[in-house]
Amino acid sequence: MSPPADTANPPASPHLLLRALRGAGPQGASVAQLLAQLPGVPRRTAQRWLAQCVEAGQARAIGAGRGRRYVAVRAMPPPAAVHQVRESAESSWSTDDLPSGLALSPEGREVWAYVSQPLTARAPVGYQRDWIDGYVPGRIFYLPEPVRRQLHAMGRTPDEQAPAGTYSRAVLDRLLIDLSWASSHLEGNTYSRLDTRELIRHGTAAEGKARIETQMILNHKAAIELLVDASAQPGPPFSRYLLMNLHATLAENLLPNPADEGRVRQHAVDIGQSVFRPLDAPQVLDELVDVLIAKANAIADPFEQAFFMMVHLPYLQPFADINKRTSRLAANLPLFRANLCPLTFVDVPPELYARAMLGVCEMGRVELLRDLLVWAYERSTQEYVAIRQTLAEPDPLRLAWRQLIKDTVHAVVTRPGADAVGLVKQAVAAHVPGPERAAVQALILDELRRLHEGVLARYRLRPGQWRDWIAAQGCY
Template sequence: MAPKIAPLTDHAKPADLLRSIQNAPAGLTLAQLLERHPSVARRTAQRWLGQWAADGSIVAQGAARARHYRAAAMQGVPGLGPHPRSGPDGFPAAIPLSADSLDVLAYVDQPLQARKPVGYQRDFLQAYQPNLTWYLPAPLRRQLHQMGQTADAHAPAGTYSRAILNRLLIDLSWASSQLEGNTYSRLDTRALIEHGQVAAGKAGIETQMILNHKSAIELLVENAGTARLDRYTLMNLHAALAENLLPNPADEGRLRQHVVEIGQSVFRPLSVPQQLDEALNELLDKAGQISDPFEQSFFMLVHVPYLQPFADINKRTSRLAANLPLFRANLCPLTFVDVPEQAYSRAILGVYELTRVELLRDVFVWAYERSTQEYLAIKQDLAEPDPTRLAYRGLIKQTIHAVVTHLGGDALALIAQAVAAHVPETERPAVHALIVEELRRLHEGVLARYGLRPSEFAAWQAGKG
C-alpha cells in the first residue's frame, strides 16, 4: 500500500496552500488541497481560496467537485488580459491567456470521450448583432488599431498591402501553410515564390499549397479597393486556395454537398446543403455590416471554420478572408508567423465545441502583435512603387497573358501594338521596356499574377525553343 502524503506542517499556513497551487500547473481541486494539507479545516481552506480568487492571486475553473484552482497570471492593462506567464503545452509563455481562455483550454484538453458531442448551434451566429455585439471589446480594438496603424492610413484602400506584397506573399503563405502541417521552411517558401524553385524532398501537395496561398493573396491585394466579404469573394478565395488539392475538383469554390467530420473533435457541422447556404448568406450579411476592421477580421476567423461551408480548406479560407478588412483599411496584415499549430487548433476547438471565442481571441491578439512587429520594422526599408508600373499594371498583365497564349506570335510586335493602343506616346518607351522585362523574368511562381496556367507557360517555352 502506498504511504499517505504527509502534511507540509502540523499547522499549515495560508502561504503553504498558495504555494501548492502555484506549483501545480494543471491546478488543484479543494479535495486535492486538503489531502496535501490535512491539518487545514475545509471551511478555512474555502475562505482562503475565496480571498485569493477575489484579489486575483488565483483563478477558479469548473464547478462543484470538479472546480480547480490555478495560479493567476499577472494582470496587464484593464480589459486587455494578463501579461505573459508560464503557458500550457503548445502555448509559448509569451501568449497571455485570460482566466476564461484557460477554462476553454482545460475543456478541450480533455480526452475525446470526456467531451460532449455537439452539433452546429444556429443561435451562435443569429445572436450576433453587427456593431452591437463585440467579440473584441473597445479597449482591445483601440489597442489593435494603435498596433497596426501605418503611414498609409488615409491612402486608397490596399495601398499598404501592395507596398509590402513581396514580403507578405512569403510570410502569410508560409505561416498559414505551416498551420496545416506544411514542412516548407521560410527560405524554401521564398525560393518557390520568388524564383519558382521547388524544395527538394517535399511532397507535391506542399508545393501546391504554398502556390495556392500566393495566388489567393494576390487576388485579395489586387482587388482590395473593390472586394467585399461577400459570396463572390469567399468562393473565389476558396477556389484559389483549393486548386488541385481536393479529391473532387468540382468542390473548388463551391458549397459542400456532403457531411464533413472534424478530426480530434466531437463537433458535428451542419450537413444539409440548404441550411449551409442560408447560414453562409447570414454570415456574410453580418460580416459586411461590421464597421471595425479588426472585429470584422476576427468574426471571419470565428464563423467560417465554425460553419465549414466547404468540403475542406475552411480554416485557410478564413485566415486569408480575415486579412481583407485589414488590407482595405491599410493596416498591418495578420500573417500568423510564429503561431504554434497546437495553440491555434485548440483555440478553434473552443469555438467548435463550446462556441466560445476567448482562447482564439487571445491567440489572435498575440499573433497580430507579432505581425506588426515584423511589418512596422520593415516598412521604412521599402522602396516606393514604380509609378509607371503602378499606372499600367493592368495593361502589363494583359499583354503578357496575350504574348504567352498567342503561340507562334511575334512577342515584340504584340507588345508594341498593345502599348501603341493604350499608352500616350511620351510614355511608350518606358512601358514597352517594363513589359519586356516582366516577360523576361516570367517563371512558374508568378503565373497566377498574369492569369496563366502552368500548361500554357510550358507550351510557350517549348515554342520559343
C-alpha cells in the first residue's frame, strides 16, 4: 500500500523547494512550476513551505492570484565577495562612487551586487507578463507607506489646493532647463546646464556639440511643455494618445526610421549590456500598452503612479528606442497634476540609473531604483521649494486665460505683416466673455510689449521669428 502523498517522497522538504526556487533565477517560479520539480508534494504543503520562506526573508512573492510568482532572495555576500564582484564587473563604477547622502538599502545592495557582475555571470531572462498582471492598484505598492509619506512631505508646495498643473506652470522656465538637461545627461548627452539654458532660452546651440545632442534637448523641452499642458486636462492622467505623442515628441528626428516615432514597435530590439530580452510580438506589445495605462490610471497615490511608470514602461520596451526618456517624463505627469515638486533627475549618476534599470529588467526588482528615487527627489525638492517661495502670486486672470494669451502672441508674431492690435481683438472677441474682454486684451498687448529673447520658448517662438516681427511691425 502506498503511503500518503505527504510522505511518499521523504527527501522533499522546504530546503529542496528553496533550492528549486533559487535555480529558477531572477524571474522566479510559480507554484505549478515548483511542484513539477517536487513530485509527490501536495500543493498545500508547497504553499505552506513558501509562506515559511517568505516569512523568513528567504523568498518574496510577486503578483497575486494565478499570476503570483516566488523569487529567492539572495543572501547579502560578505564585503570581500562584494569587492570581488566589483572587480570582475564590466564597469569599474562601485558603491564608493555613490553620491553623498545616498545610502543603499540592503535590498538595493543585493540588486547592485547582481547587476554588477559580467554579462556571462547573469542568467538571460525574458519579459515576465505576470509581473504587471499581478499588480493590483491599491493592494500592491512598490513604494511602502512610510516612503510615500516621506515623498509627500518633501514634495508639498504652496499650490497644493490650486487647480491641477498650477505649480508646474509657475516653475516652467526653470523646469524646462533642469529636466531637459538632466534627462538628456542620463542618455550620454554632453550639453552642460549652461549650454542647455542658452539653447532653451535663446535658441543658441552650443559650439562643438553634435546635432543629435541639440535635437535631444529641444525634444525634451517640447515634451515637457506637452506634459504641463496635459496636466490641466480633466480625466485620467494617462491615455494612449498622450503616451504615443509624448514618445513622438521625444523621438523627433532621432530614430533611424521616422515611422517608429509615436507608435508601438513592429520589430525585436536588444538592450545593450544586458541579458534582458524584451517581447517581440507587436500584437502583445500593443495589448500590454493598454494594460499598463489602465493600471497606472487606477493608482491613487501620485508617487506610486509615477514610480509604476518608471518601472513598467522601460520593462515593457513598447517603442523602438527612447523608452527610458519617455518613462522619466511620464513619471512627472502625476506630480504635475497634484501640484507636487517635479522629479528632475538632476545630479543622478548615469551609471547608477543604468544599474537600477538593469535590476528592474533582469531581476524584476525595484529596490535599487526606489533608493535612487527617494534620493533624487530630495535633490529636486530642495531647489524647487525655494524657487516657488520667491515667486509672486499668479494673476488669476492671466492664469485663467493663459493658453489664449500664449496662442494669440504666437499667432501675432508669426504674422509679421498683419495688424497686431486687430489680431488680438479678433482672438479675444472669439473666446472671452464680454465683461473680461478689455482686461484680457490689455494683458495680451502687455505681453507683446514685453516680449524678448528670454521668454520666446513660452510662446513656441524662435528668435528669428521674433526678429522678423520686430522689423516688420514696429511700434504698436
